[in-house]
Amino acid sequence: MPRQRSSFGSVTRMGRDHYRLRWWADTPEGRKRLTEMFDGTRREAERRMAEIRVGTKERRCPTLGEIWEQHELPHLVKMRGEDRISERTLQAYTRRWEAVVAPRWADVPADMARPADIQEWLLTMTRSMGELSKAVLSLTYERAVMLGILDANPCARRYDLGPATRRPKVAYTPEQLDEAWEAVRGTVAEAPFLLMAHAGLRVGEACGMRTADVEPREGCAVLHVSAQLRQDGEVSERMKTAGSRRTAVIEEPWASRVLELAGGTYVNERQDGTPVPSRTVTDRWKRCVEAAGLPVAPMQCLRPSYQTNLHWQGVPIEQTSRLLGHTATKMTLENYDRPSDDQLVNVVLSRGVVVGT
Structure with missing residues (x-):
């Protein structure tokens, strides 16, 4: 049926x-949507x-912070309890709200944000940060739409995002990994360095x-990878x-x-028997490699280093991919295979091919 809607309510024939008249109003039970037939x-x-x-003396429109705290966050917690989203997803959303979205939007009435303001805000961030920040803001606006506070979600528009940033595509050579071991010993x-650099x-x-998940064997140890520190x-x-x-393998020594x-x-634990936090480990790694004069790269680059060194020493990509826990070799080749110039030359020479003229 034809319907006329305003920011206050709607008249539907x-x-x-x-x-049918419908509108939002404050009641003793909270803000509710009321209906009257006319x-x-x-x-x-x-x-x-x-x-x-x-007659209702309509109050101001709820702020985005109120919608998040009173409606969207409880909904996400409920979804987590029903195992519809992961703990990691819930944490990513809540942390992004607290660190990035809330400082800019928590006090803004839901009906006051202009697309131009959203666009300006997104361009202050990198692409990856902007994508997640926009997603969290969009969830909040979508909740406002579902509650009848707004007619449309302004985040549904197409926005430009900031520049893309990528981790440096570094792979340490076996010689550099030996030096790094001495630096972190x-x-x-x-x-963690040994498990990443030599087991992936x-x-x-x-x-x-x-x-208990480290099984000693002759010449190696078998790692039963079944948990992770959040x-x-x-x-x-x-x-x-x-x-x-999966099953991973770390060789001697x-x-x-x-x-x-x-x-x-735990293999790497504190005196109280809890694992050493990942942030503590990665911070120490950075300080150690800097002090040793080695190329400084995030600790995450040790995993591609493991794959690259194995692969270019003759291990088929299908096997290195499986050791990394990938279900497809495409992911391994596109993101984890980083051979150096020397490795490329050596593999050609090992096949008896003359390089150059």
């Missing part, structure tokens, strides 16, 4: 000279709506590796992908050192 002409129905508006970064584990997997300090068996729960360090519940 239900039949000849019969209308018989008369369209003009009389609109006049009645105007009377209701004056005896620190909280040593065990992620940072969280390396920091959350349990001693950013909140909890060890979770909810892995990043379906392939992340690194295997013996990992077993030597694994004296408690």
